[in-house]
Amino acid sequence: MIKRAHVRQFLAVVDAGSFTQAAARIRVTQPALSSGIAELEKLVGALLFIRNRRQIRLTEAGGRFLPIARDLERGFRAADDFGRDNDRRATELKLGVIRSAPGELLQAIVAALRPSFAIEIIENSESELRAMLGSGRINMALVPLRSGEHGAHVMPLYEEPLVMFVAMDHPLAARIAVGPEELAAETMIARRSCEFLDATSRFFTRHGVRPRFALRSESDERCLRMVAAGIGITTAPLSLAIDGIMPLKVMGYDFRRELGLITDPAWRVLPDVAPQLAHALQMITAIAVEWRETKVDGAA
Structure with a gap:
């Protein structure tokens, strides 16, 4: 008989992409996790994962079992909540947010x-x-949307370019655009929360720019304030601009992101959720329009 532990272990490996990380996430030993997956594969009569040193990926059978496992986990969660205060449960909203989302x-x-x-x-x-x-652990996520991503559960908010920010008194502040090679002697600041961090590093390396770094930080606010203080320059989405810094286009650096809200399709249609959510999303639509006009279009 398939148990909830089997389902949780399977989903943990899918979501983490490795047995080591999955074991840490659900707080079991790696041998126990491997044993649990082996038991599950015996129960369903098929291998669910292709295992090698570099990556773990689903077999064809694993891909077919994945939506079943997601539904089972949602069912287990619903059973856990059965009999609790329905009004309280229906109004809970777990909102996932990327670290580089603008605080305002x-x-x-x-x-x-x-x-x-x-x-x-x-x-x-x-x-x-x-x-x-996907596993029902959050109800909504504020994340960058992928190309072509759409549907009733997806709400695009705004799109913006990534630019180079420099201090107001920086020699390049009066420029509209620069070539990447002109930045070879600059000290930079690394925003560790940047979705394009690796791609940005490859871009500058390709153009012979291997800078010294004054700061590496997960905090966007700290990074941008240190740009304003004049100790380095950094790339960031245009809407993250603060007083004391200026945006600068780097030729060929054409990364853009579109932020949006994605909602769990099963959660958004619950009778006690749908009407409140629809009203809130109407307000958020107006917020997004004003944000785009003032923080993106107005700053470009």
């Missing part, structure tokens, strides 16, 4: 949701948040 925008979104929902915010990477959304 997040404040406005949460203010629109707060009258109808008891909100818990979870910060994580885009990939982790998408995994959590």
